[in-house]
Amino acid sequence: MDISSLIIQLISGALGGNAAGAYTKDTGLSPIGNTIAGALGGGIGGQILSALLGLGGTAAASGLDIGSIVSAFATGGISGGLTALVIGYLKTKLAT
Template identity: 40%
Template sequence: MEVIVPILVQLVGGGVGGNVIGQIAKSLNIGTAGNTIVGAIGGIAGTWLAGMIPGLDGLVGAAAGAAGTAGGLDLGALAGQGATGLVSGGILTAIAGLIKSSMAKA
């Protein structure tokens, strides 16, 4: 359970980030399902990448999960993973939207 919760936080954060970008920048919108799926993938990938950067590894917690001292989950690490997932999901959705837009013009 301790490994599943951080992954779910990253997936949800990424999906939300993807949909926020799709709503803010209409030219980058790839549809609700596309925004959610690409954002969720970006949430997982971005949090994994952020964990490899010195200085950010403490913010996002351990890659496999952030266990607290009493066997519970570290809420600070989960918040960091959610925020990282939100941003990286938005970024990957924006990239996918740019690619879709440029292909539609060609």
């Protein structure tokens, strides 16, 4: 696990969670809830997606290359947004 990829996935997951919450106002969590759910989903889900898809496995010898940064941002954002959507949907369904 590369710590810089994990940080990128946490940040992009938080952004993805907030974007998903803004898109679905009726089933979204609070802004803080979307951020936390997105960051957790981005970190955990991004690592799982990267391992399953084989994305960004190694960094360049001089540091991170652009491909690993983009793949970490994409996997973190997508999994963070999906996590916030699922948790918001479940919260809404369990409240009724």
